[in-house]
Amino acid sequence: MMKTYGLIGYPLSKSFSQKYFTEKFEKENLKARYLNFPIASIDEFPELLTHHPYIGGLNVTIPYKEKVIQYLDDLDPVSKEVGAVNVIKVDWTNPKEPKLTGYNSDIIGFTRSIQPLLKDHHKKALILGTGGAAKAAAYGLKSLNIESKYVSRTPKGDNQISYQSLDKNTIEENTVIVNTTPLGMYGNMDAKPDIPYQYCGNNHLFFDLVYNPEVTAFLKAGQEQGAVIKNGLEMLHLQAEGAWEIWNK
CATH class of the missing domain: 3.40.50.10860 (Leucine Dehydrogenase, chain A, domain 1)
Structure with missing residues (x-):
C-alpha cells in the first residue's frame, strides 16, 4: 500500500x-x-x-x-x-x-532561516500576529537570545501590544519585525500589516512567513526604508525537511 x-x-x-x-x-x-x-x-x-x-x-x-x-x-x-x-x-x-x-518544525525552519541575517544590534523583535506560527517564531527568537512581543488587533496579556500603540520609540527599539499573518499573500497582494514603516531604517530586519509573492507589500515597505528583508520560502523548505525527518525517525 x-x-x-x-x-x-x-x-x-x-x-x-x-x-x-x-x-x-x-x-x-x-x-x-x-x-x-x-x-x-x-x-x-x-x-x-x-x-x-x-x-x-x-x-x-x-x-x-x-x-x-x-x-x-x-x-x-x-x-x-x-x-x-x-x-x-x-x-x-x-x-x-x-x-x-x-x-x-516551524521552529526549525524559522530559526535556521533567520539566524544568518542577525546582527549584534538585533536584540528585540515585534511579532505581527498571535497564532501558531507566531508562537513558533517567538520560541525561535528566544533560542537566539532575542526578546519579542506580539502585536495584535486585540491584545491580551502582558506580552501583547496593539498596532495603534506602535510609535517611533517602539519601532526603533525593536529592530527585528516578523510578519506571521497572511496579509499580503497571493490573492491579496496589496495588503500589509498596519505599522508605522516610516520609523524603520537600515538597522531593521523584516522577515515575512509569506512566500508568494516573493516580495510582499510588507517586505517592500521595509526595503524602501533600508531594511534587510527575507521571505518565508527557505523556512518552508527547512520545515518541510524537518517534517520528513520526524515522520521517518
Whole structure:
C-alpha cells in the first residue's frame, strides 16, 4: 500500500507542501503520495484517519495549528511549550487506535532561516500576529537570545501590544519585525500589516512567513526604508525537511 502524507488546513488553494513533497517523492523514487485535506472545521479531523487509514504523517497549517492539539495523544516537549503543532506523526502499531504525536518544525525552519541575517544590534523583535506560527517564531527568537512581543488587533496579556500603540520609540527599539499573518499573500497582494514603516531604517530586519509573492507589500515597505528583508520560502523548505525527518525517525 502506498504511504500517504498530507496537509490539513482551510482553505488550501495554494499548497507549497503538496508540490514540494510530490517533487521530492518523484526525485527520490519513493512510493508515496501527498494529498491536501481542506477541512472547513477541525471537527472533521477524526474522520480523516477513518477514510485514509494509511496516513504516515500530516502537516498542519492555518487555522488549525492550535485547535488540532485536542485530538492528539502526545506532544513533543517543544510543541507542548509553544502550544502549536504543524507536524503530526501517525503510529499504526495498533491499527485500531493509531497514536498521534504532535511536533513543531516551524521552529526549525524559522530559526535556521533567520539566524544568518542577525546582527549584534538585533536584540528585540515585534511579532505581527498571535497564532501558531507566531508562537513558533517567538520560541525561535528566544533560542537566539532575542526578546519579542506580539502585536495584535486585540491584545491580551502582558506580552501583547496593539498596532495603534506602535510609535517611533517602539519601532526603533525593536529592530527585528516578523510578519506571521497572511496579509499580503497571493490573492491579496496589496495588503500589509498596519505599522508605522516610516520609523524603520537600515538597522531593521523584516522577515515575512509569506512566500508568494516573493516580495510582499510588507517586505517592500521595509526595503524602501533600508531594511534587510527575507521571505518565508527557505523556512518552508527547512520545515518541510524537518517534517520528513520526524515522520521517518
